[in-house]
Amino acid sequence: MSGHKESILREPLITGQNITYSKITSDILLPVENKPNRAWWIGFIIALCGAMLWVFAVSYTFWFGIGSWGLNKTVGWAWDITGFVWWVGIGHAGTLISAVLLLFRQNWRNSINRSAEAMTIFAVICAATYVVSHMGRPWLAYWVLPLPNQFGSLWVNFNSPLVWDMFAISTYFSVSLLFWYTGLLPDIATIRDRATGLRRRIYSIFSFGWSGNVKTWQRFEAVSLILAGISTPLVLSVHTIVSMDFATSVIPGWHTTIFPPYFVAGAIFSGFAMVLTLLLVARKVLGLENYITMFHIESMNKIIILTGSIVGVAYLTEFFIAWYSGSEYEQYAFINRSTGPYWWAYWMMMTCNVISPQLLWFKKIRTNIAATWILSIVVNIGMWFERFVIIVTSLHRDYIPSSWAMFYPTWVDVSVFIGSIGLFFTLFLLFLRVLPSIAIAEVKLLLKSASEQAKLEQIKEGHLDKEQVAEYIGSLDKFDSVKQEEYAKI
């Protein structure tokens, strides 16, 4: 990967001059090896308050019962499963970036995969809390596992998508965790090598005796590839199975064969949006502009516009099929979605997921950090509404009109959701403090081949096609981390 020099036509993956291996290490480990700054503390305290709210709201639910949520006889799932699917969806980008892009040799993933994977793990944790907390008797949650037991010969129901879900999510979580941790090993070893005292001992334990010799690196590469191979189908399977919670049911608006691809696209869509939300802030606050560059941001925006459009096509297809099916229940479900009492949720979803991402067709917008950041949040608002629309508007008016009902959230519903965001950010901020937010070892691989300084050297050597060089230099305009003076001289 690193042996050759990358074509000048490709935009640099690391910007800045005078970047050395040592500087990379120091830059990335800056937050890990130093006291947290004020921005981190402010963020952490807010996030922790959110997490405490989550603890309180979930404890309240456990103590008094699910009735403290706004659910009713008709709408048995609402904010809980909306939140669950939303978090699982967000968790999708991590594996896609770490596994699929690895297999496709997309080197630009090296700068963002660590944070994306961490995000995946925390998002899946948030999703898992919903799995347990939405149960009427959460203390029996382990019954959905096929454990040998003494309750007669009771087994789980392998026909139930919830059991598939349980397998899918737990597999996804374990593989993601393993993949993430494997990637972390050389970096933990790096921290260990630079640390002293207790920190050294702790990182020493967690580095699993990483020695950095050639054999270790070779095995590391092999394991990474194998895990990438294992993870890749999971990218498709997890949300496919989550979508089957709905698709295998009989409820109009749920019973839809288009769900698996549509959910996977939506998940990637929201996952990349969340990566952007997090990293745009992190790169600024942690000073990582040289490693997470405009190229990364733009690439992710391109994925967002692609997946967002897939989702948009799916929405329209659903409507077409509802009409084409001739099924009155199906038709009503979709008319009700867009014009019924929850019309605002539907149009919120349409605006946030289909219309606003189209702005990213404009290069100005997709290379504008502020605009990108706002759009990334808009996308996740839209994706939350997508799940809300699918779950609540399908349930609240299904077959028998006598049972039609409205769902109104209670303060507990809202608190559990806001609290889960707090929990997520608490975990993420702690991660930033104790582990490198960028894969040091993997980024170093890019330094000699794909960094701005390597390319500048190539240009200075002067063997390159002038037009190509001009085009390359032109492409650097959008980078907020490239000093243009160097190029003015050429």
Added chain:
Amino acid sequence: MESNKKYWKGLEEYKNTPDFVENNKNEFAESLPIEDVLNEAGLSTVTPRRDFLKALGFGLGAVTLAACQTAPIHKSIPYLVKPEEVVPGIPNYYVSSFNGQSILVKTREGRPIKIEPNPNAGGFFNGTDAQAQASVLDLYDVSKLQFPVKKDGSNGLTKSNWAEIDKFVQAELSKAQASGKKIRIVSSSVNSPSTKAVIADFTAAYPTTKHVQYDAISYTGIIKANENSFGKAVVPKYNFDKADLIVSFGADFLGTWISGEEFTAQYVSNRNQKSLSQGKMSRHFQFEAGMSMTGTNADTRVPIKLSEEGPALIALYNAITGANLAGGILGNNVIADKALKLVAKELLQNKGKSVVVCGSNDVSTQILVNAINSAIGSYGTTIDLDNPNKRYAGNDAEFAEFINEMNRGEVAAVFFLDSNPAYDVANAKAFTDGLAKVGLKVSFSDRQDETSSLCDVIAINHNYLESWGDANAYEGYYSIVQPTINPVFNSRQAEESLLIWSNAPVKEYYQYVRNNWEATILPVLGKTWKDVLQTGVFASAPKPAGTYAFSLSLAAVIPSILSNSKALVKDIELEVYESTGMRNGKYANNAFLQELPDPVSKVTWDNYIALAPKFAEKLGFKEFDIVSVKDDKGYSIELPVLIQPGQAQGTASIALGYGRTKAGKAGNDVGRNAYPFVSFTNGTSKYATTVKLEATGKRDELAQTQTHHSFEGRSIIREASFTAYKKNPAAGSGNDHAKHKTYDLWDKYEKPGNNWVMAIDLNACTGCGSCIVACNVENNIPVVGKDEVRRRREMHWIRIDRYYSFNVEGEGHGEAAHGEHGAHSNGINSVTKEKEIAHLDNMDNVSVVHQPMLCQHCDHAPCETVCPVLATTHSSDGLNHMAYNRCVGTRYCANNCPYKVRRFNWFNYWNDSRFDNYLNNEFTQLVLNPDVTTRSRGVMEKCTMCIQRIQSGKLQAKIEKRPLKDGEIKMACQQACSANAIIFGDGNDPNSEVSKALRSERTYYVLEEINVQPGIGYMTKIRNTDTTVHA
């Protein structure tokens, strides 16, 4: 028990040897080596490491094991001496009576837990009403007094005892006797022969006594009218089964009017599958202001204002007899006018096979109704004056006079039996003012209600399930009341109290009843007392019903009718009506009835003011706006608005029976009291008045179990006109054309033994809701309270879906109508979609269908496949099982249930102080059916098809070594249904009732198109509409 016997343990003790004496001093026969252990050496022994570890291990292990199981504490007391007839686990049934209807009381281990109809009851006592079903709960009501109370100076009512009370009452009675002033016994109508005899005995002992009977919902008008017209002061026996044409003016005869459950059975016998298959169906016209349950069942329902009722009857009389009485003009109401002409024509065609009933309590109006009935030959066929209904004998005038007597200070003592005038008389102030002037005030109420709390003594009466007694519902029809439990509290039967106070020779009421029966009733019937206790009911052959001809002049009554009518033409005409659940308010503290949705509005836990959609719009009120309702007398209450399709324009309706202030913890302050709107004119109470409405700017959402009221043209409801049915019995059912071929993912279930299925006849169901209460009681279904119902969380396993559709006639509505299921016409042209309804100009012509909805026990149940833990599975006899213990509460099954019949325990309703409607105490929990577990929070539940009944039926057959008989096992809902709308049985048996019903051309399955293969078939709703009326 003391005994002087002494047992000795051995010869040593007997002989008292010195050795024995010495040893006996010590606690232990041999000395214990305590000293050895406790001495220096013992304490300093070294514990080896292994021993220490063993002890530690054992200790930890033991503690852990002990902690694993929290041993629940069950407080149960075994029988010391087991009563011979009580076998734990086996119910005993006793005959008794409720409101004159013979019933069976199911008791388990000595406690009554369920009311069932008595199969011996005969007549049209097919089922039981919701009140009878719910009445077991009243026995276990914690709001009742536990002991008699007596006014004690300034301390108010304090705990007393019977001796003290007897002394006090007798002393006061002697004083009253001596003063020569009046003594009054005030009660609601008494039909019990023994109670009447007791009162007669009491009157003999205290000759100034008079028994004043009044009913909060009065039938004095009918009684007086019959006295006037035919010299018989009775409520007649109505035979709706003999009527091919029924015309009702505001009489809710299927619900609250006189004897709703019985009339339902009669009515349905001319409209159910059996009758239809013989090509016969009665026709029912309803003219009324508010939408009553009966109105929802009418073939043609015409909204008329209250002020139009009199003129309509006059017009009908004129049209039938050709007379020319003045005032029979319905100028503005063109539809009513047209309908009346048609009704008159059809009445004349159906002479002797029709009946006209009227809900009015006005004597003049009822006299006119008598005249009409006489003209169409109803007497002797559909109306029987010779075997009258004995349940209502109230006399409004006598009661009004009693209030005057009190106010004049003429009454020295008053006894209130089964009556609560401080709550339910119109002029409560006159009553309470008068009452204050009475020397001795005794109430037999079981609680401190509105009236009894004003009394000197509350001599708490037994609940009817603790009582002896009898009833006489009809002439010659007697039934017994026998206790099914020992009195729970220190109560005494009212009759016994009266016997004691009148110093009667026989003071024990059991003996008194028995003597009375043996002396007067049994010799006539040639039966013994034991027969009575076994069968519960005796009827002598009914007298032949005579034909009566109305021969009086109507000259006097017409002006009275017209002036009543004219008085209502002002402001907004208000009808106050008896609510189907609460009835007259007596059952207000019964949580089952409070949560029973109104059959029409589906509102629970509240009353409201019903306004027609267009009228409310005109007045500027939206649904749930709180308006202030004010009458001329200055009484005003604030009630939320309910938009009621079918309500006559310009009118409003408010239910009685609400607004109790001292009913108990479930019933207090539920709704507002509408009794003060009742007026007293021309000797009877009138339930119509005029009011003004004012906006208050407040809003209060009513707790409705159904908030969407149209069925959106979906084939879940299938209906046909009778004309179309006669042409093609499958009309509208979707059975007359080829169905799609279906493909199954799943294997068919083997059902080697039974296949439990159900058939529900939509043409029989009137929507009364007694099945709901029966199911609640049978299956320990928790009452969740108003707020939870408002959150759409009621727990009812069976519900009755009520849909409105709006009839459109004539041209141009083809598209809006849902009349084209398949290629074949069902003869019905109506608008059923919400969005189209919103554009209708005329919303008066509303049709209603009631659809009981419960778990359909689908063969391909969507709930079963999605449960992750197999908590809901299919049985080999066609049932969908629910294992509460296995449920973890993901609610996926409920989401995936297309019928939305699964109910989730959002909280621990039956044992959570926040839902303390009735069940959060050990006493009330005695009402629970021990065969059905209570469900904890976080668990899904739903209709089990009364699996406990199926099991016990199978077991009984097995014990008796015989196959199950069809009809042997009855569902609780089925059993309560007077209309026999629900048939349950074995689908594997081709000759079972249910199999026959399911083979009917009318049978369809709700949502059969999604191939969940439901186990409950529905039979189409057939409407015997006349299409010309509303055209």
